[in-house]
Amino acid sequence: MVVLKLAHNNFKRFLREKNAVFIYILLPVILFGAIMLFTGNTGSKISVYVADEDKSFLSSQYMTYLQEQDQYRIVPITITDQEDQVSEDEHIYTISHLQQQIQNMNISMYIIIEKGFEEGFYKDQDVNIQLYGLQKSDTLQTLGQMNNHYFSNMRGLYIGSGKDPDKLQDLTEAFNKKEVKLTSQYISENNNPDNISFALGILIYFILLTSIKISHLAVEDRLEGVYRRLLSMPLKAKHYIGGYLISTSSLVLIQILLSIAVMVILGDALTIPILDIVMTLLLFALCGIAISFFIIAVVKKVTVVEILTNVVVMFSSMVAGIFWPVDMMPAFMQRLARLFPQYWAHDIIKALFYGESLWNKQLNISILGIITIVFFVMASYWMGAKKEA
Incomplete structure (x- = not known):
């Protein structure tokens, strides 16, 4: 119950921010739907x-x-x-x-x-x-x-x-x-795998953006002494972390479910393995949350979190091939793309649309899992070294 109360409080704090509902929930769904709707029959063929x-x-x-x-x-x-x-x-x-x-x-x-x-x-x-x-x-x-x-x-x-x-x-x-x-x-005329996978790539960008953006609330808590006051009460660090984990996951799940609803409304979900895609996006969201906790552990200023959110997320998404095909980039950039979790999540989604089973993408799943574990471990070590968690 304590964890759920903390999660509910974090959720309300996040949504009280100016334009938060539009930017982090409505905007990704609107862009997702627009890409699905207006690129379904472009006439451009390979x-x-x-x-x-x-x-x-x-x-x-x-x-x-x-x-x-x-x-x-x-x-x-x-x-x-x-x-x-x-x-x-x-x-x-x-x-x-x-x-x-x-x-x-x-x-x-x-x-x-x-x-x-x-x-x-x-x-x-x-x-x-x-x-x-x-x-x-x-x-x-x-x-x-x-x-x-x-x-x-x-x-x-x-x-x-x-x-x-x-x-x-x-x-x-x-x-x-x-x-x-x-x-x-x-079968809908808009059911073009390339267009749908690109639209879901944009959703991947917003999932990472949301996962990292919410970390600035934790940094504010630390600066204002909220974290230490909470731990002086009958509350453990794992409850505090669990609250952020649940609140962030809830926001991401809303993004995913609304986007899937758009696919169903537009008639593009008939031949798509929806459950596999939801599982992939949730795994990627968990990876984003791990990165968020690492930022919480390292960063001491809210302004730095803002810069990391707007610059690092955008740069990594561009390099990972979210906004354009990876093979359009130079060979060096194609190799660099493999360092980012967006690349591996997007690669799974593209494979699913072309008939591959999620089971066949065990390498991608393993890499996303490893990235998640590494960032969680680094965050725990950093917090422990500072005696903050």
Whole structure:
């Protein structure tokens, strides 16, 4: 009960600040909804060139699958070894020409469906598809994840057909017809994974901002002697810390739930693993709270907390790729991005939208957990060294 009373008091103190409700609760939800609403159908697509050298039923089905992805502009091409046969109008290219196109950012990537693709599939061998793009490109990674998901489904159909190629063809055609019907009836036009993951990236920024911003209340308590007066009463340090933990978590949870509600209202939550996303955001919030406690332990002035909140959070979010794709930055900045928790949380969210399981992102979860533990330990050590907790 003591912890809940402290949490309730902190919650009220935070919301009494000028414009706090708007800045930390309403603004993130408004921005989140605006991004979802106004970037759903921008018409901007990622150019992907595809060479089908197998010319089989399965390769044509794969081409159809790629062309149905709204975020990609699929261009069928032919690969040649002769430079004099290259033709932009007829989409005939050499490998070196395609690589130059990628380096010049004219295309995002190209795919080669190698000869023997269908035969290898029926023999339960690895599919002969090669994806080429910029190293560590988000487009390359996400399309690779989509391919894994697609071919996993195809293998399931193949096994369900009794490994009969003719029955597989019938099943595939029936499956495609059913899928088109369902898509036209239920899936929102705004349900673009890139747009939704970007919107949730903005939410990640505000979660960290809120988690660290509330730390200035604790610094005020320390400066005004409130902390020591509380501990002179029948109250322990863990109760005081627990109060801040609950109040901050409550604010963050409100942000998350309101944003999820916006997704549901706009019809973008039908194919999204909401529970996994909520768990990811809560884990990231816990990481932000740990950073907040470290700031409480180290900083002695409220003005310094304000500077850290506005500068450090913004800088780290930019470097971590919250506001733009990480692969747009120089190689050094891409490596630097991995130092920040926002990068790992956002990477989980992007993977979830492209069909990966949260269980497959154990590395990201572990890193967020380690960052959280490290900051909590450092905060405890620093406070203990100063005999403040």
